[in-house]
Amino acid sequence: MRPITFAALPLAFALIGAAQPATTLPQSSAAERVRAHVxxxxxxxxxxRDTxxxxxxxAASYVVSQLQALGLxxxxxxxxxxxxxxxxxxxLDGVPTLSFTSRGGSVPLTHGADVTVRPNLVTRNMKVNAGLVFVxxxxxDPVLGIDDYRGVDAKGKIVVAFSGTPxxxxxxxxxxxGQVKxxxxxxxxxxxxxEIPANPLGNWGPLVTSAARPVTNWADGKGGSGQGRAAPLLxxxxxxxxAERLFAGARQTLAAAQSEAAAGRQPKGFALTGQLRVDATSKWEDFTSPNVVAVLPGTDPKLSNEYVALMGHLDHIGVRKGAKPGEDAINNGALDNASGVSTMxxxxxxxVASGQAPKRSLLFLAVTGEEVGLTGADYFATNPTVPLPRIAALVNLDMPLLLYPFxxxxxxxxxxxNIVKAVDAAGRAMQVSTTADPMPEQGLFTRSDHYRFVTRGVPSVxxxxxxxxxxxxxxKKFLGGCYHHPCDEVGQGIDWEAAARFGELNYRIARQLADAxxxxxxxxxxxFGRTFGGSQPKLAR
Structure with missing residues (x-):
């Protein structure tokens, strides 16, 4: 692993990290408290803890009781x-009817075999009869200078795109x-x-499986949804x-376009042949699930109207369906993410125990719906209970693997x-180094709740x-074993001293962010700063 060298960053930009955290309580006491919470x-x-x-x-009531007892x-x-x-x-309510019309006439398509339609959260009856374009x-993306839609009119059309990215x-x-396509x-x-596979040998998957899968997200009943502007899309x-039928008679065959992508060349967009007609109806089940929100007021007259947010997702994936009699079916989620909320x-x-109130206010969020698409965090970021521009920074606590002395x-x-400065200073104080992402293929940056705040312009870690x-x-053992399985429980050998150290590390980071x-x-x-930072002042590196 290649370490990230923070010392090379210009001293002139070290705006964060000057404040010294107050002494924390003994780790042995902290370890037992975290153990009790988890x-x-x-x-x-x-x-x-299913959403x-x-x-x-x-679980939400328990978290509230703990925060209230602390005086938040x-x-x-x-x-x-x-x-x-x-x-x-x-x-889906019933079986959608589908057909494809081309120069050869109109042919019916079978749902679950030829095409699978996803249920829709904002439109009960999806009736579409449209042409198609490949893009x-x-x-x-203007920041990267990429426009796969150049020369293609997608208005009123069904867009067909390769999965993945160049x-x-x-x-x-x-x-x-990949998230925002x-x-x-x-x-x-x-x-x-x-989306269709870019690789000629890609896995098209059994369509009938996805046909039965429900779609869950927040929806406000007024057309607003966590799927944003894409919510009405079929x-x-x-x-x-x-797919091959749609490309037949177009500028390129599907195989030719896939070969171009496999060779590393950027495929060009063009119109596809024919019209696709779809008539599909969705049925809805509405329910609620709470985010927990608490505030520790800051004391500085100039800074207290800004917030540093600490967040962990409280939900997990519930009870495993289809378990045999006597088989453990409860996905307890000790590390994912009782550990993160307990650390928070x-x-x-x-x-509170430091006796040194923060200068900025602190916002504590135990959010729901992470396991169904980061939806609780997305709802808060869309409907914040404090003005979003006042959230100066966010520290996310999600599934620290506390099975060894990290x-x-x-x-x-x-x-x-320059949150990196706070992370660097906190790590040095505790002899914890910072290393590069060892599994970039997992795309972890967009798979946890902080991502929903990053896309609203909030610097996050x-x-x-x-x-x-x-x-x-x-x-590797956890991801291949107890992750999202019933064995993610307290008996798997959690190192509670490591849990206490992780809590202290995050405290030190948050303290510096709050007092800088x-x-x-x-x-x-x-x-991300260029794309989502808007008019916020930026720093040269």
């Missing part, structure tokens, strides 16, 4: 501790671009969006045979802003315990 939050009583479940409600103030809706997130689960990878992009940028299609006036999957609670306690961390997002001192073996004279700034050469 033990309760991952108990069978909570049945895996919208009674178990998650109990409610920061949710209408003076409460909660922000209720309005969720909708959409499933390469479907990326249009080679040569940073892993975090690539992961982001449906929104890009919607912005160009498309009425539908489909979303589908195609079989290989259907210990960080809150450290601030010596290094990966600080996702830190390099995009997400720490993952690193590969040193046995960490690599532990990560200047709020964090994006670096001027950061893709």
């Amino acid at each position: 033990t309760f939050l991952s108990s069978d009583l909570l049945e895996g 919208g479940s009674r178990g998650h409600e109990i 103030k409610p920061g949710g809706d209408k003076g409460s501790w909660y922000q209720q997130v309005p969720y909708r689960r959409a499933t 390469g990878y479907g990326i249009a 080679k040569g992009l940073r892993s975090d940028v690539s992961a982001h671009l 449906p929104q890009t299609a919607a912005a160009r006036g498309a009425v539908g969006y489909v 979303r589908m999957s195609f079989s290989k045979a259907t 609670l210990e960080t809150a306690r450290s601030f 010596r290094d961390v990966i600080a996702f997002g830190a390099e995009h802003s 997400f720490l993952m315990t690193g590969y040193a001192n046995g960490g690599e073996a532990q990560w 004279p200047e709020r964090p700034r994006w670096y001027a050469d950061s893709y």
Whole structure:
């Protein structure tokens, strides 16, 4: 692993890191407190804390009781501790009817074999009869100077794009671009969006499996949804045979376009042949699930109206369906993410117990819906209970792997802003090094809740315990074993002293962010700063 060398950054930009954190309490006491929190939050009583479940409600009530006992103030809706997130689960109501019309006439298509239609969260009945266009990878990004829509009119059309992104992009940028392709299609006036494999040998997958899968996201009942401007889009999957049929008679065959992508050349967009007619109806189930929001007021007259947010997701994946009699079916989620929320609670306690109130206010968020697409964080970022521009920075606590005495961390997002200074200073004080992402192929930058704040312009950091001192073996064992399985529970050998150290590290980072004279700034050469930082002042690196 190649270490990130922070010392080379110009001293003139070290706006963060000057404030010294107050002495924290003994780690042995902190370890037992974290153990107690994790033990309760991952108990069978909570049945895996699924979004919208009674178990998650109990977990949220527990977190509120702990924050209230520390003397924090409610920061949710209408003076409460909660922000209720309005969720909708959409499933198909009946079997969609589909047909494809070309010069050879009209042919019916079979749902689940030729085409699979996804349920829709904002439009009950999707009736579309539209032409189709191919747009390469479907990326249009002014910062990178990429526009796969150049020369293609997507208005009123169904967009067909290759999955993935071109080679040569940073892993975090690539992961982001892959996330926003449906929104890009919607912005160009498309009425539908489909992805197909760019690799000629790619896996098209069994369409019938995805046909039965519900779609869950927040939906406010007024047309607003966590899917944003892409919410009304008709979303589908195609079989290989259907895709080849659409490309027949077009400027290129599907095989030719895939060969071009495989050779590293950027495929050009063009119109496809024929019209696709779809008539699909969705049925909806509406429910709510709470975010917990608490505030520790700052004391500085000039800085207290700004916030440093500490966030961890409280939900997990619930009870495994189809378990055999007597088989453990509860996905307890001890590390994912009872550990992160418990660390957040210990960080809150450290601030209160230090006797040194922060200069900026602190916002503590235990969010729901991370396991269903970062939806609780997205709802808060869309409907914040404090003005979003006042959130100066965010520290995300998600699934620290506390199975070994870690010596290094990966600080996702830190390099995009001078938050990196706070991370560096905190690590030096605790003899914890910062190393580069050892598994960029996982796209972790866009797979945790901080990402929803980054795309709203909030400099953020997400720490993952690193590969040193046995960490690599532990990560591979966990991801290949107890991750999202019932064995992610307190009995898997959690190192509670490591948990206390992780809490202290995050406390030190948050303390410096809260007390620094200047709020964090994006670096001027950061893709995310340039894309989402708007008119915020930027720093040269």
